Amino acid sequence: MRPLSLYIFLIFLLAALPAGGQTYSVHGKVVDLETREALAFVNMIINHGKHGGVTDIDGKFSLSYHEPITSLTISHMGYETVIYQVGDQSWGLVIRLKPATIELGEVEIVPGENPAHRIISNVIASRDMNDPEKLPSFSYTSYDKMYFTIKSDSAFIMDTAVQDTRTGALRGFLEDKYFFFMETVSERKFMYPDHNHERVIASRISGFKDPIIVFLISQMQSTSFYDDVIKIADKNYINPISRGSTRKYLFILQDTIYHQNTTDTTFIIYYRPLLNTNFDGLEGLLYVNTCKWAIENVTAEPYRDDQGLSIRIQQKYELMEGQYWFPVQLNTDLMIRFAEVATDSASYPLVGIGKSYIRDVRINAEVTKREFSNVEIEVVPDAFSKADQLLAAYRIDSLSMKESNTYTYIDSIGQEYHFDEKAKGFETVMTGKIPWKWINFDMRKFLRYNDYESIYVGLGVETNQKISSRFSLGGFLGYGFRDKHMKYGTHVSLFPWKDVEMEIGLSYQNDVAEPGGTHYVDDFLKFSYDQYREPLLMRMDRIEKFEGTLGFRSLSYLKTYITFVRTYKEPGYDYYFGPSGEELSLLSNSFRFTEGSVSFRYAFREKFLKNVRTKVSLGTSWPVVWLTYTRGFDGILGGEFGYNRLDLKIHKTFFIKYFGQTDLMLKAGFIDKPLPYTNLFNGNGSYHAFTLYAPHSFATMRVNEFLMDRYVALYVSHSFGKLLLRTKGFNPALELTTNIGYGFLNDPEYHHHLTFQTMDKGFYESGVNINELLNITGIISLGLGVHYRYGPYHLDRELDNFAFKFTMTLPVISNSF
Numbered sequence: 074m075r076p077l078s079l080y081i082f083l084i085f086l087l088a089a090l091p092a093g094g095q096t097y098s099v100h101g102k103v104v105d106l107e108t109r110e111a112l113a114f115v116n117m118i119i120n121h122g123k124h125g126g127v128t129d130i131d132g133k134f135s136l137s138y139h140e141p142i143t144s145l146t147i148s149h150m151g152y153e154t155v156i157y158q159v160g161d162q163s164w165g166l167v168i169r170l171k172p173a174t175i176e177l178g179e180v181e182i183v184p185g186e187n188p189a190h191r192i193i194s195n196v197i198a199s200r201d202m203n204d205p206e207k208l209p210s211f212s213y214t215s216y217d218k219m220y221f222t223i224k225s226d227s228a229f230i231m232d233t234a235v236q237d238t239r240t241g242a243l244r245g246f247l248e249d250k251y252f253f254f255m256e257t258v259s260e261r262k263f264m265y266p267d268h269n270h271e272r273v274i275a276s277r278i279s280g281f282k283d284p285i286i287v288f289l290i291s292q293m294q295s296t297s298f299y300d301d302v303i304k305i306a307d308k309n310y311i312n313p314i315s316r317g318s319t320r321k322y323l324f325i326l327q328d329t330i331y332h333q334n335t336t337d338t339t340f341i342i343y344y345r346p347l348l349n350t351n352f353d354g355l356e357g358l359l360y361v362n363t364c365k366w367a368i369e370n371v372t373a374e375p376y377r378d379d380q381g382l383s384i385r386i387q388q389k390y391e392l393m394e395g396q397y398w399f400p401v402q403l404n405t406d407l408m409i410r411f412a413e414v415a416t417d418s419a420s421y422p423l424v425g426i427g428k429s430y431i432r433d434v435r436i437n438a439e440v441t442k443r444e445f446s447n448v449e450i451e452v453v454p455d456a457f458s459k460a461d462q463l464l465a466a467y468r469i470d471s472l473s474m475k476e477s478n479t480y481t482y483i484d485s486i487g488q489e490y491h492f493d494e495k496a497k498g499f500e501t502v503m504t505g506k507i508p509w510k511w512i513n514f515d516m517r518k519f520l521r522y523n524d525y526e527s528i529y530v531g532l533g534v535e536t537n538q539k540i541s542s543r544f545s546l547g548g549f550l551g552y553g554f555r556d557k558h559m560k561y562g563t564h565v566s567l568f569p570w571k572d573v574e575m576e577i578g579l580s581y582q583n584d585v586a587e588p589g590g591t592h593y594v595d596d597f598l599k600f601s602y603d604q605y606r607e608p609l610l611m612r613m614d615r616i617e618k619f620e621g622t623l624g625f626r627s628l629s630y631l632k633t634y635i636t637f638v639r640t641y642k643e644p645g646y647d648y649y650f651g652p653s654g655e656e657l658s659l660l661s662n663s664f665r666f667t668e669g670s671v672s673f674r675y676a677f678r679e680k681f682l683k684n685v686r687t688k689v690s691l692g693t694s695w696p697v698v699w700l701t702y703t704r705g706f707d708g709i710l711g712g713e714f715g716y717n718r719l720d721l722k723i724h725k726t727f728f729i730k731y732f733g734q735t736d737l738m739l740k741a742g743f744i745d746k747p748l749p750y751t752n753l754f755n756g757n758g759s760y761h762a763f764t765l766y767a768p769h770s771f772a773t774m775r776v777n778e779f780l781m782d783r784y785v786a787l788y789v790s791h792s793f794g795k796l797l798l799r800t801k802g803f804n805p806a807l808e809l810t811t812n813i814g815y816g817f818l819n820d821p822e823y824h825h826h827l828t829f830q831t832m833d834k835g836f837y838e839s840g841v842n843i844n845e846l847l848n849i850t851g852i853i854s855l856g857l858g859v860h861y862r863y864g865p866y867h868l869d870r871e872l873d874n875f876a877f878k879f880t881m882t883l884p885v886i887s888n889s890f
Contacts, residue, residue, distance in 0.1 A: 097142050099134075102167055103169075104132055107171075107172060111131050111132025111133075113129065113372070117145050124333045139333070150343060151173060152170040155168075188326050189324035196368070197315070202365060204300075205400065209264070210439075210440050213431050213433055215430065216257075216430045216432070217257045221423060222252060223423060250478040254279045255277065256468075260272045262438065268442065269449050270449060271449060272451050273456050274456060276457055277457065296403065298314075298373075299368075308375075309728045310375060311730055311731065312355070321347060327358075340361045343357075354377075355373040358372045367398040370387070370389050387406075409423040448681050451682075511536060511539040524610055525610060529551055531551020534547055544568065547565075548564065563580065575624065575625040576624040577624075578621070580618075581619055582616070583618075585613040585615055587610050588753075589753050589754055606767040608765075609759055612776075615644075618640045618641075619640075620639075623635045636671075636672065638670070639667050643663040643664075644750070651825070664713060667712025670701055673698070675700075679697075696725040698721075698723050699723075704718075717745045732796070734791070734792050738788040738789075739788075740786045743782075747782075749824075758770065758773075758774030760876050762876075763878070764878060770812075771814065772878060783818075784814065784816035784817070786816075788810075793807045804845070806845045807843060808843075812837075815836070838863065840859060841860075843858065843880075844856035854882045855881055860876045
């Protein structure tokens with residue numbers, strides 16, 4: 074009877090307990106009343122109590138409670154708080170929040186009395202413990218999608234007959250499709266401290282058959298919000314949870330969420346820079362969970378509105394294996410103000426909405442160093458052909474009707490108007506080549522200007538991978554209108570071993586070159602600031618050059634080139650070379666060089682993006698070193714000079730919190746024997762009364778003013794950005810520069826009919842550039858600069874020591890949604 078008595082007792086006990094064993098749930102979505110956009114991380118409190126939760130990154134919520142849920146108190150920054158009566162329906166709820174205009178003024182907080190500071194201090198103290206990238210290793214699979222539409226207002230959305238024709242047409246277009254839609258699936262592996270590899274295994278892009286921009290979303294934000302400096306779209310912002318942030322940021326504890334069935338609590342903290350500070354900071358919300366004092370959710374966007382491109386990020390973390398907080402959802406919202414869609418009555422900014430969903434997370438995954446290389450992002454060759462099958466398996470939800478319609482419509486348009494061919498302009502920016510069918514056009518051979526040739530026009534072509542990925546044939550032809558000479562050349566390149574980037578090349582060219590100039594191989598910059606100096610060149614050597622080259626990569630970060638060159642040079646100016654005292658007829662004014670050289674470029678921990686056709690550098694935070702050793706051979710293949718030469722260049726940039734970015738460039742050279750002017754060092758001057766500023770050159774030094782066979786030069790610049798001067802409507806970026814050079818020349822008497830100095834006393838100049846005074850269509854920013862020459866080479870006429878410049882920089886990335 075005892076088992077039966079126990080059974081009856083348990084039934085009685087369960088019946089007598091309150092309905093705590095029963096769970097009541099509500100499910101739905103929270104959206105903006107006007108735009109209908111989903112709202113992430115909205116605070117929701119159940120039945121006017123303490124327990125509740127927040128919406129996920131897609132605005133969805135699923136709440137459970139031990140009592141019937143009758144009401145939800147819903148609050149979110151920038152929106153009116155509402156109390157929503159649940160009623161009988163518990164599934165598919167759609168709750169609309171009305172935007173509220175709320176200005177948060179400065180708040181005076183007495184030290185020690187702000188409760189948010191204690192929470193932030195705990196988060197800072199726990200950063201290393203919670204940072205995913207401090208784990209030994211991890212791996213995951215990510216499904217990413219992004220679509221582009223317009224940022225509309227309620228007047229655009231509502232159905233009204235008063236809308237103008239173009240607005241109505243635009244509204245009709247966007248009712249069932251987007252301008253653009255893309256999806257990718259990628260697999261990521263990470264091993265501490267910085268070994269990273271992301272492999273894109275599936276990609277589909279509306280209107281395109283070639284996944285050339287699949288890394289767009291992944292480069293917009295980091296998957297960790299714990300670094301001192303947060304990089305958003307290549308701009309640095311001070312993290313609100315970095316050390317010392319409580320002296321720079323305003324923190325306001327907005328709400329507290331108590332979780333059912335756990336002792337953990339979530340604090341919601343609003344943050345932004347203090348009003349009396351001026352630095353590149355962020356604004357948003359931190360959701361801090363008391364379990365390990367970790368970030369549970371975060372929203373962030375740049376606080377300052379500098380116009381241009383605006384970005385907002387959102388991240389959601391989950392506790393895994395009971396001890397590791399790891400990101401599971403990422404949002405990236407873009408607003409592109411310089412690409413507005415215009416109607417008859419209004420213009421609407423283009424908006425991009427990106428979402429990343431992380432799954433199959435493995436903490437402390439079994440990975441080895443052999444699984445990593447210098448390729449950080451790799452697009453597999455069949456990423457497009459296998460896209461449909463893989464995307465269907467990894468999508469969070471099936472395609473919406475709007476997404477499906479976008480593929481159908483934009484794909485048809487893309488095929489008709491050849492989007493793939495036009496989009497290769499994106500690769501043109503990265504490679505300097507314009508692909509067309511089976512050939513590439515070299516942009517650098519189209520047009521140039523300098524004081525010697527005046528206008529040069531030409532054409533450069535080479536075969537591309539549609540003919541063969543193992544070789545390339547090419548050539549160029551051009552004409553200078555002032556020197557009235559044709560320039561031409563040809564080359565053949567073989568690529569026998571792509572894994573080590575091996576290249577074997579033979580080339581011939583009949584062209585012009587700057588005397589005393591220095592060149593460094595394989596710097597990965599198809600666009601270089603050195604081009605800003607080219608229009609000032611007044612002297613040129615006419616050259617005929619035969620060259621053979623072997624290039625390859627070793628040790629992951631080292632690129633090596635072995636070169637053998639035979640060159641004939643004839644100065645295009647009055648110059649003779651030879652010992653002093655010789656008759657003019659015995660001096661030389663044309664020169665033959667036979668040279669062998671080995672060149673190195675070392676960029677420690679440099680990372681790359683690789684797709685089927687190209688491999689593009691993503692840069693490195695370490696110094697980049699170029700070193701070339703050249704041996705001149707006398708008596709071999711007509712060579713007239715035997716000598717040794719070294720060329721060195723070191724470049725480093727680094728960001729200093731609250732202070733800006735510093736750029737350092739060191740150049741040096743050494744030649745051990747007398748050589749003609751054509752093969753020495755000219756000082757790298759870029760002076761003109763008013764001209765374009767050329768970084769890493771001497772702004773006040775006249776072109777060809779100096780001549781040296783040994784030199785060292787240091788170029789230093791520091792950009793404060795907008796840290797020193799930021800007012801409403803006027804946000805220039807201040808940059809300070811200082812350049813120092815020393816140089817020497819043995820046997821100066823060998824150089825005839827030439828006026829020059831040496832820099833043995835030291836050349837000094839400093840300047841200030843006020844950048845970003847004028848923004849042109851959001852693409853190029855212009856500014857002004859002035860530079861001053863002082864020290865031993867100070868000129869007698871004071872005005873001659875000044876160089877006035879205009880500057881040209883890339884657009885500023887800003888915020889404000």
